[in-house]
Amino acid sequence: MGRSYGSYISWGGSGQAIMNTQLSISGVFRPMAFFLLALCFGISLFLVGCGGGGGGGGGTATSDAGRSFAPSASLANLCASPSPNTSVVQGTVVQEKAYLRSFIDETYLWYRDVPSNLVAANYATAPLYFDVLKTSARTASGVAVDQFHWSQTTASWNAAQSGQAADYGIRWAALASSPPRNWLVADVAPNSPAAQAGIKRGYKVTSVDGVDFVNANTQAEVDILNAGLSPGVAGVHRFVFYGIPELSLTPAPYTVTTVQSVQTFATSNGTVGYFTFDSQIAQSEGELIAAIAQLKAANVNDLVIDMRYNGGGLLYIASELAYMIAGPDRTAGKVFEQTIFNDKQSAYNAAYKFAFYGTTPISSLPHLDLAHVTLLVTHGTASASESVINSLRGVDVTVDLIGANTRGKPYGFYPQDNCGYTYFAIQFKGVNNKGIGDYVDGFAPNCAVADDFNHARGDTAEGMLSGALSYRQTGVCPINANAQVMQAVGRGGGGAGLGLIQPATPELRVLTALPGP
Numbered sequence: 051m052g053r054s055y056g057s058y059i060s061w062g063g064s065g066q067a068i069m070n071t072q073l074s075i076s077g078v079f080r081p082m083a084f085f086l087l088a089l090c091f092g093i094s095l096f097l098v099g100c101g102g103g104g105g106g107g108g109g110t111a112t113s114d115a116g117r118s119f120a121p122s123a124s125l126a127n128l129c130a131s132p133s134p135n136t137s138v139v140q141g142t143v144v145q146e147k148a149y150l151r152s153f154i155d156e157t158y159l160w161y162r163d164v165p166s167n168l169v170a171a172n173y174a175t176a177p178l179y180f181d182v183l184k185t186s187a188r189t190a191s192g193v194a195v196d197q198f199h200w201s202q203t204t205a206s207w208n209a210a211q212s213g214q215a216a217d218y219g220i221r222w223a224a225l226a227s228s229p230p231r232n233w234l235v236a237d238v239a240p241n242s243p244a245a246q247a248g249i250k251r252g253y254k255v256t257s258v259d260g261v262d263f264v265n266a267n268t269q270a271e272v273d274i275l276n277a278g279l280s281p282g283v284a285g286v287h288r289f290v291f292y293g294i295p296e297l298s299l300t301p302a303p304y305t306v307t308t309v310q311s312v313q314t315f316a317t318s319n320g321t322v323g324y325f326t327f328d329s330q331i332a333q334s335e336g337e338l339i340a341a342i343a344q345l346k347a348a349n350v351n352d353l354v355i356d357m358r359y360n361g362g363g364l365l366y367i368a369s370e371l372a373y374m375i376a377g378p379d380r381t382a383g384k385v386f387e388q389t390i391f392n393d394k395q396s397a398y399n400a401a402y403k404f405a406f407y408g409t410t411p412i413s414s415l416p417h418l419d420l421a422h423v424t425l426l427v428t429h430g431t432a433s434a435s436e437s438v439i440n441s442l443r444g445v446d447v448t449v450d451l452i453g454a455n456t457r458g459k460p461y462g463f464y465p466q467d468n469c470g471y472t473y474f475a476i477q478f479k480g481v482n483n484k485g486i487g488d489y490v491d492g493f494a495p496n497c498a499v500a501d502d503f504n505h506a507r508g509d510t511a512e513g514m515l516s517g518a519l520s521y522r523q524t525g526v527c528p529i530n531a532n533a534q535v536m537q538a539v540g541r542g543g544g545g546a547g548l549g550l551i552q553p554a555t556p557e558l559r560v561l562t563a564l565p566g567p
Contacts, residue, residue: 113166113167113168113169114151114164114165114166114167114168115166115167119148119151119152119155119156120148120152121152121156122149122152122153122156125145125148125149125152126149126468127139127141127468127469128140128141128142128145128146128149128469129141129145129146129468129469129470130142130143130145130146130469131469131470132469133470138469141469143175143176144170146176146468146469147170147173147176147179148170149176149468149469150176150179150180150183150468150473151170151179151183153466153468153473153475154180154183154184154475156394156395157391157392157394157395157466157475157477158183158184158392158475158476158477159391159392159461159476159477159478159479160184160185160187160195160196160392160476161392161394163185163186163187164183164184164185165182165186168182168183176468176469176471177201177471177473180199180201180473180475181199181200181201183199183475184196184199184475184476189490189491191491193458193490193491195490196461196476197459198433198459198461198474198476199474199475199476200474201471201472201473201474202471202472203470203471203472204467204470204471204472205470207465207472211331211332213305213306213308213331213332213333214303214304214305214306215239215242215303215304215305215306216301216302216303216304217242217243217301218242218243218244218299218301219238219239219241219242219243219244219245219304220235220237220238220239220242220244220249221235221236221237221238221359222234222235222236222255223235223236223501223503229264229265229266229267230264230265231263231264231265232254232264233254233255233263234251234252234253234254234255234503235249235250235251235252235253235254235255235291235503236251236359236501236503237251237328237359237507238250238251239304239306239307240307240310241304241305242302242304243299243300243301243302243304244299247297247298247299248297249289249291249297250506251503251505251506251507252503252504252505253291253292253294254291254292255289255290255291255292256290256291256292257288257289257290257296258274258275258278258279258287258288258289258290259274259275259277259278259287259288260274260288261274261275261278263275284300284301284302285300286298286299286300287299287300306329306331306333307337308327308328308329308330308331308333308334308337309325309326309327309328309334309337309338309340309341310325310326310328310508311324311325311326311356311507311508312324312325312340312341312344312345313325313508314345314348314350315510315519317519317522317523318523319523320350320351320352321348321349321350321351321352322350322351322352322353322354322519322522323345323348323350323352323353323354323418324353324354324355324356324508324515325341325345325355325356326355326356326357326507326508327355327356327357327360327371328357328359328360329360329361329363330360330362330363330364330367330368330434330435331363331364331367332364332367334363334364334367335367335370335408335409335410338367338370338371338374339374339410339415339416342374342375342415342416342417342418343416345418346416346417346418350418351420352420352422352423352424352522353375353418353420353423353424354423354424354425354426354515354518354519354522355423355424355425355426356425356426356507356508356514356515357425357426357427357431357435357438358426358427358428358430358431358453358501358507358514359428359430359431360430360431360432360435361430361431361432361433361435361457362432362433362434362435362436362437362459363433363434364434365387365402365407365434365437365462366405366406366407366408367408367434368386368434368435368437368438368441369386369387369402369403369404369405369406369407369408369437369441370404370405370408370410370415371438372386372404372437372438372441372442373386373404373405373412373415373417374405374415374416374417374418375417375418375420375423375438375442375447376404376417376419376420376442376445376447377417377418377419377420378412378417379419380419380421380445380446380447381403381404381405381445384403384404384444384445384483385401385402385403385444385482385483386402386403386404386405386406386437386441386444386482386483387401387402387437387440387441387480387481387482388400388401388402388480388481388482388485389401389402389462389478389479389480390478390479390480390481391477391478392477395477398478399478404441420447421446421447421448422447422448422449422450423442423447423448423449423450424449424450424451424452424518424521424522425438425439425449425450425451425452426452426453426514426515426518427439427451427452427453427454427456427493427495428453428454428456428501429454429455429456429457429492430457431453431456431457432456432457432458432459433457433459433461433462434462435456436456436457436458436459436460436489436492436493437480439451439456439493440460440480440481440482440486440487440489440493441482441483443482443484443486444482444483444484444486445483450496450497450518450521450522451493451494451495451496451497452495452496452497452499452514452517452518452521453495453497453498453499453501453514454495454498455491455492455493455494455495456489456492456493457492458489458490458491458492458493459490460479460480460481460487460488460489460490461476461478461479461480462476462477462478462479462480463475463476463477463478464477496521496527497517497518497521497527497528498527499513499514499517499518499527499528500513500514501513501514502514516528
């Protein structure tokens with residue numbers, strides 16, 4: 051997970067370096083603002099490590115070995131820098147760290163695997179200490195089990211759920227991240243500064259603020275590129291895209307739209323509905339209801355949902371979408387997702403039904419009653435988005451996947467605030483109605499098709515959508531000689547292929563409230 055919670059919240063805030071002189075992106079981010087990227091999770095593209103010690107944290111240099119921990123409730127809101135007019139009281143950084151150690155010991159799914167030789171004083175801040183309070187275990191394929199452990203400011207987390215962004219509105223695709231670099235525009239948010247400037251999907255960036263983006267290789271040049279791509283303060287920045295005259299961009303607020311391009315396609319065996327769905331925030335409920343109602347009125351008998359960049363979000367949004375696809379008959383009495391916590395938190399284990407929590411009564415949700423759906427997916431499709439796939443398969447809806455392997459995150463958490471930061475530690479795993487939830491290496495596509503940046507999403511000539519419509523008709527995957535697959539930068543994907551430069555905050559499976567024990 052990276053640092054945003056909307057469709058296009060890719061850059062902005064008080065950005066730190068995102069490049070170094072040898073590679074285009076480094077991993078030295080602290081989540082000090084809503085839109086920072088978290089690009090430091092052991093991916094081969096990056097040189098600079100994350101987290102680690104900052105020195106001078108204060109407190110006794112005592113490891114966790116053989117220790118017992120005070121109840122986290124007794125340490126909550128004891129803060130080194132308490133905010134005025136809140137219930138927070140004066141405390142110390144030592145107490146903030148002690149709170150986190152107790153919180154992890156109580157709620158973390160793999161609490162037994164947290165290293166016992168950690169010394170809190172070696173980490174300058176509580177968030178830096180939190181970074182290392184996780185398992186180091188790996189899956190059979192060698193991928194880190196926990197790639198989704200992070201924190202951000204509580205103010206940024208709250209802003210994330212508002213559906214507001216304040217950046218350029220560009221999501222980047224990194225085809226090459228070392229000189230000669232090759233970054234394309236993967237998407238542009240409607241009404242964003244980039245959209246207003248006329249920037250389109252597929253544009254290739256060649257210069258930022260007068261510096262050669264493709265070949266720049268000195269630290270001074272890279273610093274300028276950093277400032278332009280992720281500006282720490284508002285200001286005008288100059289971009290040149292291949293074949294396009296120089297454009298000026300200034301980060302500015304705009305409203306995120308999570309569902310777009312709702313349309314239908316007439317085929318020889320019925321009407322197929324389509325829409326893009328890029329993030330699962332509270333406002334998505336109304337947008338999805340409107341999209342499904344429109345497609346229901348059009349009498350669609352099949353559906354393609356473009357979720358190639360959807361890193362997840364609120365679990366109840368996923369449950370509502372799955373319900374509106376499958377309908378009441380297929381989901382009646384069935385489990386959308388069974389959550390399983392650690393043995394200390396087992397009282398919170400719960401079986402969530404389809405459409406379990408939304409603000410709209412289930413009786414008012416439109417539904418398509420489909421036995422089949424096609425999803426366009428990449429490695430950027432994660433978490434609550436994967437819950438849509440898993441839950442539908444759990445009630446025998448056929449889900450065809452076109453694109454690339456999904457992210458592989460059958461885990462979730464409920465956000466925990468303390469001292470101005472919100473912490474996300476894996477607290478449960480989820481399984482579907484059939485008890486299936488073991489997809490840590492993602493869901494494999496039925497048909498591998500590359501993301502086609504030469505066409506707009508929703509264009510039937512675009513590779514993934516064209517492949518989906520063809521596969522639906524013939525059951526045969528079209529030949530794709532250039533089937534490079536998208537990798538989600540920042541969450542341990544690595545390997546060959548493209549890099550989707552998108553924050554990881556969307557890679558969420560979030561419960562907004564715990565069931566009662």
